[in-house]
Amino acid sequence: MTKHAKPDHPVLDVLTKRWSPYVYSDRAVSEDDLRSLFEAVRWAASSYNEQPWRYVVATQADPAAFERLLSCLNEPNQAWARRASVLALGIVSTRFARNGKPNPAAVHDLGLGAGNLLAEATARGIDVHQMIGIFPDRARELYALPEDSEAVTALAIGYAGEPDSADSGHGDRDRAPRTRKPLAEFVFGEAFGAPAGWL
Amino acid sequence: MTKHAKPDHPVLDVLTKRWSPYVYSDRAVSEDDLRSLFEAVRWAASSYNEQPWRYVVATQADPAAFERLLSCLNEPNQAWARRASVLALGIVSTRFARNGKPNPAAVHDLGLGAGNLLAEATARGIDVHQMIGIFPDRARELYALPEDSEAVTALAIGYAGEPDSADSGHGDRDRAPRTRKPLAEFVFGEAFGAPAGWL
Numbered sequence: 001m002t003k004h005a006k007p008d009h010p011v012l013d014v015l016t017k018r019w020s021p022y023v024y025s026d027r028a029v030s031e032d033d034l035r036s037l038f039e040a041v042r043w044a045a046s047s048y049n050e051q052p053w054r055y056v057v058a059t060q061a062d063p064a065a066f067e068r069l070l071s072c073l074n075e076p077n078q079a080w081a082r083r084a085s086v087l088a089l090g091i092v093s094t095r096f097a098r099n100g101k102p103n104p105a106a107v108h109d110l111g112l113g114a115g116n117l118l119a120e121a122t123a124r125g126i127d128v129h130q131m132i133g134i135f136p137d138r139a140r141e142l143y144a145l146p147e148d149s150e151a152v153t154a155l156a157i158g159y160a161g162e163p164d165s166a167d168s169g170h171g172d173r174d175r176a177p178r179t180r181k182p183l184a185e186f187v188f189g190e191a192f193g194a195p196a197g198w199l
Numbered sequence: 200m201t202k203h204a205k206p207d208h209p210v211l212d213v214l215t216k217r218w219s220p221y222v223y224s225d226r227a228v229s230e231d232d233l234r235s236l237f238e239a240v241r242w243a244a245s246s247y248n249e250q251p252w253r254y255v256v257a258t259q260a261d262p263a264a265f266e267r268l269l270s271c272l273n274e275p276n277q278a279w280a281r282r283a284s285v286l287a288l289g290i291v292s293t294r295f296a297r298n299g300k301p302n303p304a305a306v307h308d309l310g311l312g313a314g315n316l317l318a319e320a321t322a323r324g325i326d327v328h329q330m331i332g333i334f335p336d337r338a339r340e341l342y343a344l345p346e347d348s349e350a351v352t353a354l355a356i357g358y359a360g361e362p363d364s365a366d367s368g369h370g371d372r373d374r375a376p377r378t379r380k381p382l383a384e385f386v387f388g389e390a391f392g393a394p395a396g397w398l
Contacts, residue, residue, distance in 0.1 A: 119318050
């Protein structure tokens with residue numbers, strides 16, 4: 001299944017084709033593709049080039065490792081994410097390596113890294129659905145996260161499946177149309193809430 | 200000037216060509232391009248499709264508005280960012296619109312939106328340099344940000360200039376090679392710090 005955005009202004013195909021499915025097929029993501037997905041993260045921008053992103057990754061090829069990572073997701077997310085080919089935890093290093101001070105951009109920059117991963121995945125026909133609903137403490141315990149690191153997101157990585165192949169709740173979510181606010185609701189000029197004049 | 204990454208594994212051109220310059224030329228970014236940059240943000244993923252990103256944008260075409268936005272950047276950032284064609288503040292809505300509860304993904308998702316903007320900009324030959332060094336309280340006051348919104352980043356948007364056209368400090372930064380950690384330092388398998396087996 002594919003589900004393309006219909007933008008009001010022209011944007012790249014890798015942005016309109018990106019979509020977060022709930023239903024995954026059983027097709028495996030190759031190791032070549034995985035390497036390129038994380039290489040894409042590697043070249044993201046970050047504050048002071050700190051590169052605060054860290055990932056723990058598990059694939060269906062190692063069922064025990066996959067189940068372990070799955071257990072860090074909350075139950076509603078476990079229900080659909082267990083069908084994805086690959087799971088990853090998105091972790092941030094919360095302090096600057098060079099001076100130990102808190103990095104106020106760490107979580108934002110994890111998002112920048114993920115943006116790169118999503119673009120690379122979309123270009124390869126791979127779908128990614130991110131989650132904030134995880135158990136960070138469980139992740140800390142299972143993977144021995146150091147004190148200055150924190151699990152923030154999880155990523156389900158794979159190929160979207162047919163909505164009919166899943167229970168109706170997840171299938172219906174995948175069939176629902178894509179919706180977004182118009183630009184005038186979030187791009188402002190003179191003051192917050194006042195749309196920019198050039199919109 | 201351009202400054203391409205040399206990736207270890209193949210990734211999209213819009214990711215290798217992305218780069219955050221300090222030196223900008225005086226070429227203006229068109230309104231068509233600006234609309235597409237924020238349209239790119241619009242289609243980013245966000246937790247519960249909350250779309251927590253908000254932007255205040257000012258261009259050199261309106262010098263008073265530009266100076267006002269520039270004053271929200273810290274002094275070291277003002278020194279180089281004043282040459283960019285466009286400045287924007289990246290703001291998050293910190294609570295879910297539908298229930299008023301805190302959105303733990305808001306700052307992460309601002310990063311996802313920025314990732315889209317950067318990809319679209321790069322495809323158009325436009326350069327963006329983001330900053331975390333801003334005065335959020337000044338932004339709140341100048342633009343009447345509501346209590347549940349917070350300025351997190353600033354973005355300088357324009358066309359990279361020649362390093363020689365700037366003072367040596369900023370020119371030298373633009374001439375420095377691009378460096379990144381190897382994948383094995385941030386993509387793990389069995390435990391934090393243990394490189395994934397497929398790397």
